[in-house]
Amino acid sequence: MLRVAPPDGSDRRGRLPGLAVTVVAAVVAAVVGVALVGQASRGSAVVDRQSATSTVRNASLDNAFYRCIDIQAHSLVRPGQRVTLSTSNLADVITLIKGTGSWVTVADPARSADVVLTLRNGQTGPGTCSGTVVVATSKTPDGRSVVRIGTGAEVPGQGPPPAPPL
């Protein structure tokens, strides 16, 4: 069965007058429009804050720090060598994972590692990553421990870079 909708624009099979539909539609459209424009403006400002000088500086420092750790670790580990990360300091382990986790060949079990990597913090002078150096401990064939310090990169300053947002 077909029917022709009334010319006044009534909706819901004629139960709501067309004027009510129009008024509510206008209110909803206006409210939604204002809210969207306001929130979009706020969103744009949030995006702009990512380009703030301090954000850029911190991000660059963070990248330089982990690049430095990466290069120093590469100077200590030959391709194919199995590595374990010293777990004596949780923060250092996480720093090492972030700096080297994508490429090191992790040893399992840990005692089978050719090289033990750890960090030494609070160092001064050149050749450090913001005061941190990567340290490799390995055993020679005759059982002696050899400790080497990473080289090839440095970041001036002291202390880890500011933590990025969690």
Added chain:
Amino acid sequence: MSTTAAAFTGLVVLGLAGALPVVVGVGLRWVTLPLAPLAGAVLASLAATAYVALGLSFMTWFVALAVLGAVAAGAWWLWGPTLGLGRTDGKLGVSEGDLEETVRHPRDHRVALAGAVGALIVGVTCVASLRGIRTPTVGFDARALWVMRPGWFLQSHQQLLVDLKVRGLVLTQSAYPPLVSAASAIAWKVTGVHTARLGVVVTAALNGCALAVAAFAVADVGRRAAIGLSGRRAAIGLSGRRAAIGLSGRRAAHAASAPTPWTPLVAGVVVAALLVLVAAGVTEPFLTNGYADPIWSLAAVGAVAWGLQSPRERSAQSIAVVLVLVAGGAKDEGFVTAVAIIALIAVRSLAGVVADHGWRAPLSRLAAPVGLAGLELVIIGWWPELMQVIGARGASSTFTIQSDLTSRTTAVVHGMSPYLHVLVLAVPVAIAGGVVLSGVRRRTDTGNDLWAWAALACGLVAVAGALITGQGAIGPWILSTVHRITEFPTLAAWWIVGTWGVVAATALVEGNHRVESTSGEATPVGDAPAVAQAKVSA
């Protein structure tokens, strides 16, 4: 190779891998463009899972799955039930699906122009919203997990298993779903650039794709509304297919009775562009620092918009399939939310089949949505199940009944509330719209927004439930995560608001004279006899 060039190359490779399945499922539409790299990311995720489970190499699996997807898509295109060679009546030529697409997407210069301009505006807005990527930020979790694991997928199989299982690596999030890391691994492998920065840029680009796809869904509401108003929708809802086949394609496509109005078209595009800006504000800084939260949140919002708010047609449902697989393969919270959305889409499809055919509907029609949902669940459930099987670090469940449920619940409610202010707007808008504008909404072929609210509630309950029943100290946990894990419900609410905005704009210009079927569906006068049995879809 520069990071920009490497990211572009990686995105092209992902896009090529996902292109054919997307084109066959969705058709050549503007939304196909950002959807293809997301489909490629799904393939990368599956390749990573298959590599962990079966060995060989990550790239071998990626290439094999891309070829398999292309062959399957080609076979479906040639012999599937919706196209010529697979038609049950044995006739070649225009298929039911093609005709449906012709009727739903007729060649109208205003619609075509609005589509092109709208795609350009949404695309430019998305790219502009990613301008935070110029700052070389690599988020904490990104460097420790999301853009660190790509290297694991490029190591030997034995080493990959060690990386996932050895307790000495401490971080328990290694068992999180692989999509973000796998997509980055593709870019690393094909370009030789192995940097966290490249992973971040690729992830941001995929975020932009997911954002664009979700925004296109709102623009599509305006397009459908305009077509409906002009009378070009010709006659059929999904349930009117048989009636449509009775029309010639030409007659259906040229069944115009009025010029297409600009207002809904413009409203759809403007709202979509504004939603992109809103979403960027909600998801930054994580949109551009390599975290996985934005991609699953945006994909889930898109899945709701296309799978639960668009008509139950092949194109929209295909988009929703890709998006739920993205959401489910990106992060644990996304997995839980994707499971809920998959279930809701299946229930909605079943309800539609029953509405179209009654309870005596053919078994094949009832089985199709259930089968699709089952397949999706198997795909996204493969990784977490695999992590359990191999004993991956962090794969054990953290579910436990805490003795301080009340205090944890209170803390979660207080922690989440500041990020959910949009509900204060969305709820009254939805109520006003539902009471007064539901007829207009139906005539735009837009699904009942209760489906979207159900998905929002599921996502919210899933995240809140994890916090309440988890073992971590609730205070620091909320403090460090709440702004990220509330992205989905916040964005879903904004999409609900935006959709009602387009519906309201449509109501303001809706024509006074129309012929309605007994179900209330507006149809053009000229085609009324042919479509008397048409029903409101969704």
